[in-house]
Amino acid sequence: MTQASDNGGDDRGNGAMQTPPVVSRAEWDAAHVRMHGREKEVMRARDALAAERRRMPWLRIEKDYAFEGPDGRVGLRDLFGRCRQLIVYRAFLEPGVSRWPERGCIGCSLVADHAVHPVHLQQRDTTYAFVSRGSQDDLARQKAKMGWEHIPWYTLTDDFDADFGVDAWHGTNVFFRDGDQIFRTYFVSGRGDEQMGNLWNWLDITPLGRQEKWEDSPPGYPQTDPYDWWVWHDNREAEPERE
Structure with a gap:
């Protein structure tokens, strides 16, 4: 068979859909082994890239920044909470974009739809925030509406x-806090943001990484055994006590 016999009424293509060949179980298994090998190569390359990312130089933040939150005005330092690492996604849920305030940017809304529960990141001394120019009242309505x-x-x-390259387009910035000092450690935008929101991908862009013993990290970086730090997201007692 070289083409699909029925497209279910979907005529968006330019003719019959050309599908891969149908083969025997042995041929399929051999093809899968080859594909799995390629996938392992990509995974190892991603791990090596994350190790290189953990060795990127840091940029000291000298300027004070202010945000409005649910409880009033806060600074960049406050966004860290009790964690040392902060991931900030610039979302376009604001006036002039899409059908705001009824709807926000469809792409940024999609990113928000798959943002991991913060409790999991907090187990690795990390938290995140979404920032936009939407008012807190409008953002609160969107939060309730969209879950x-x-x-x-x-x-x-x-x-x-x-200042951080996200005034005209979405992007993800990463910061590290050492006492009262804050440093910018990484930035990704464009299609790179497609990978963001997943716990593992977010940790891989942080300066400390996943903090597991198998990782190639600089000397002295915190590391534990895999799985030991995993929690259920409703386990609030698992949040680390840090200041």
Whole structure:
């Protein structure tokens, strides 16, 4: 068979859909082994890239930034909470984009739809925030409507978006806090944001990584056995006690 016999009424293509050949079990198994080998190569390359990312230089943040949150005005330092690592996604849920305030940017909304519960990141000394220029009232309505209550949303009030390359397009910035000092450690935008939201991909862009013993990290980095830090997201007592 070289083509699909029925497209279910979907005529978006330019003719019959050309599908791969149908083969025996032995041929399928051999093809799967070859594909699995290629996938392992890509996985090892991703691990090596994450190790290189953990060795990127840091940029000290000298400027104070302010945001409006559900409880009032806060600074960049406050977005970390009790964690040392912070991931900030710039979302376009704001005036002038899409059908706001009825709807936000469809792409940024899709990113929010698969954002991991923050409790899992907190087990690795990491948290995240979504920022936009939407008002807190409008963002609160969207959170309730879309089921985004687990996502911390903040309103931009200054040049944060322009200073970090996300004033005209979405993007993800990563920061590390050492006492009162804050550093920018990574940035990704465009199609790179397609991978964001998943726990593992987010941890892989942080300076400390997944913090598991198998990782290639600089000396002295925190590491534990895999699986030992996993929790159920409703286990609030598992949140680390850090200041």
